[in-house]
């Protein structure tokens with residue numbers, strides 16, 4: 001049954017020591033492996049070896065990993081990717097630390113996507129046997145898991161087509177110039193493959209760029225507490241706490257020490273394949289993105305890595 | 306005590322030692338186009354017309370390329386002046402959005418100048434006695 005989720009983000013940072021301070025001590029990710037120039041993290045409620053890899057040198061995103069349920073799904077997705085016109089290469093187990101074999105391709109947006117079927121299972125920090133609700137000694141925000149990413153692409157419609165055809169994703173919300181899909185130009189699309197409101201979103205913009213990657217939180221209280229911690233740790237807040245009209249998520253956008261945008265994201269309504277797509281027209285885009293300010297700050301479309 | 310002079314208006318802003326150009330300007334009540342404030346998005350570039358500065362963190366080549374490292378391009382969120390510098394904004398001017406902060410900065414500059422002058426005088430008189 002194809003892709004289960006976006007499993008990892010591999011990002012670049014200019015200074016690994018500062019990045020560690022942010023991702024481990026402010027966000028509270030658990031370090032699972034470290035080597036010169038690289039560090040691997042998972043959130044406390046994640047069981048696979050890692051969901052975030054940071055590499056020293058540059059900024060932006062190196063690649064994304066998508067996890068499928070069965071080994072045999074890899075062949076099926078390879079075929080779909082080739083049918084879509086993508087050049088696919090095989091990757092071996094160990095190409096990525098503790099990640100299985102799989103495939104790799106570059107999307108029409110010039111982002112690198114990897115598909116794998118397993119990672120070394122470490123287990124969540126509360127375990128599975130009579131587990132407690134959360135680990136007692138969380139650090140900082142204590143994010144439980146990676147949530148989603150927003151990437152930029154020149155051709156949003158083509159990216160949506162790719163996610164539908166290759167990964168069997170479906171859009172939950174869109175910004176489009178016309179309510180009639182055939183006449184519309186797609187400005188942005190939010191997509192998923194399960195009940196999570198979005199796992200990947202694509203916004204019209206410069207090829208290969210990262211807008212942000214986001215971590216899950218449960219509710220407004222946790223979002224507010226995260227904002228307090230960002231002040232304590234001098235994390236630059238881009239916007240928030242506020243709500244997105246699109247997805248209804250409660251959010252803060254902020255920057256890591258290399259200038260990559262992060263987000264903490266809570267809520268969002270459940271997605272279903274048969275639920276009609278929410279369509280936002282450009283006249284309401286500001287309310288769609290920032291539901292309270294109803295003003296699209298300049299940075300939303302100009303600041304990315 | 307580094308100062309930043311902003312061309313073409315000629316405003317002079319006082320910076321604390323080790324403070325970045327961006328931080329100094331915002332603390333002094335000025336605003337201009339900025340983004341991540343951490344050296345990644347490249348949007349806060351200005352041009353350095355006189356004086357020297359250094360970057361307080363490594364900067365990605367995708368943000369400041371080789372040419373820009375030599376042509377006076379100044380990524381203001383990571384640039385720390387080594388002495389007095391003069392900058393020119395790109396495609397916009399700084400906006401004074403908080404005159405109150407501007408006043409505080411101006412007084413800090415005058416105090417620092419007075420202290421420097423006093424220190425210099427003390428040094429001169431000591432030298433004369435010997």
Ligand SMILES: [Fe+2]
Nearest residue numbers: 150214263265
């Ligand atoms: Fe997001």
